[in-house]
Each structure stands twice: as C-alpha cells, then as structure tokens.
Amino acid sequence: MKLTDLRRTMLAIAVMFLFWQYAQAQHTANASSFEGVWAGQLQDENEEVQYLIIRIINGDASKYSYNEENNSFEANTFDLEKTMITGNNASYTWMNKGGVWTETQTHLLSYLKPGELWCRMIRQVTNAKEDEDNPGINNEWSTYYYGRLSYHRSIEAFVASLEE
Template sequence: MKKWILTALIICLASSNIYAQAKNFDGLWEGNIESTDGESVFIRLFIEDNNVYLTDTDEDGDLAKNFSKEVIVSKGYGGQLNAFWMDSGGVWTETQFYSLSWTSSNKLSIYHTRHVSNESDDTNGYTDWGYSAVGTLIRNDDY
C-alpha cells in the first residue's frame, strides 16, 4: 500500500510540473514595441527551457547568448514567462523586467520595464529614469 501511495504521489508531482508551464516558449523572439513616450524599442530575447537570455553578436557575426548580467532570473507558469535582470557599472544601476504572455506559437505579448539610477553629485544621492513599453514579439524561425 505504501508503494502505491508513493507511486501515485510521484505521478501527481510530475504531472503538476507539466501543467505548471504548459507552453513551449523556446526560440528566438524579437520585435519593436512602443514605450509610454511613443518611442519604438527593439527587443530580442532567446528562450531555452524557460530561461530568458539577452543576445549579442559573437566574433563571427552570429547571435549568441549574452551572459554579461550578474543577476538574471526567469520563471514560467502556465501561459506566462517572466524574467528580470540587474546590472551596475561604476555610478549606475539598472533593472529590466520582461513579462511575456503566450498569444500563439509564433507571437508573445510583452510588457517591458527599464529603470536606471545614477549617482548624482548635485543631490548627494541618485537620479533615475526609465520607461515602460508594450507590444508583440514574433518567433524568428530563421536563427
């Protein structure tokens, strides 16, 4: 009886993980999205096993995963995948957040936020700026 209960528990846990992330977000996604101030922002993300990566161009001119951010976190659930990264350099700190929602096998809805803070000698503190943008990313099957 204990073996049957243990087997049933393992099956339930395995199937709950399957349903937790029901969509396959893997691939290269890109698009121009519109910020709240009307500017166009180009976004390109590579997704693999629910891990969201920025992209860079390597020495051969090919797209490659960009591992330059020290803090980067991705988490998916159901039809959504969220990611953020943080970085700093000298007098600035930056955070970017990406909320991705499955629209179809070729389209993702995206809400994107960028927030930058800079040390300021004038105020003896920090100044900040940022934007929010929304739009659609399209799967690039040519990569």
C-alpha cells in the same frame, strides 16, 4: 420517448457542447510553449522603438543583441538573470552595474497564441549621484515599452527571416 422529445434532448446536448467549447481557454501554455527565440519591436508612449530578441531554452531566458564587429547576434552577459514561467505568463529580469549606475530590465511575457507573445518591458536605472531636481537622493529614471514578439526556432532562423 417521442421523436419530439428526442430532438429536444439532442438540441440541448448540442447547445451544452457549444457552450462548453467556448468556456474553455482559447490558448493555454506551459513552460515548453515559451521555448525558442522571440523577437520583435517594442515602443514606448512617445513611439520610440527598441528591438528585443530573447531566447528561452530549458526555462532560462537570455537577451541577444547585434554585435557589429562580429556581424552576428550574440547573447548578452549580465550580473544577474532570473526567469520564471507559469501558465500563460513568463517573466525575465536582468540586472547589471557599472561605475555609478545600476540597471534593471524586466520583461513580462504573455502567451497570446502559438508563435506570438505580448511583452511589457520596464527599464530602471539608478545613478549613485545626487539627483539635480531632488537634492539629497540618488538620480533614478525608468521607462516602459510594449509590443509583440514572434517565434523563431533558432537565432539562425531569426537571421534568415531578416534576409527574406
């Protein structure tokens, strides 16, 4: 084999290697990639803000809220919660009811890169009372929020990041 042929072969191998590198997924996740505390600020189309804290442990998610009386972040309790994780996506849904209302929140989580998720949150509320604008049906409304969530190894680490 001539030196020129060897150079062409080496160049071809190098080019194939570069294309192979770019053809691979940039960031891939598995269930353990979602483990931890994820917190961030979501907004709707009117730029109204909602803060979200989700903790995922052993594939099960919980939503956390600040309790002013206890001066601490605590897990919320809902009638029904479901978490599903596959590949780079996770879904966390909770449902609750009280009086005439029933509420559902679904959080669609996309793994962007280590330490960062994208969240699309849909909130739906149905009231078992007649809709004023549409007689004969129940009153229903919904809203949609979106934004980035950042990783924290624990609730305590999240709280410490607020104090920085």
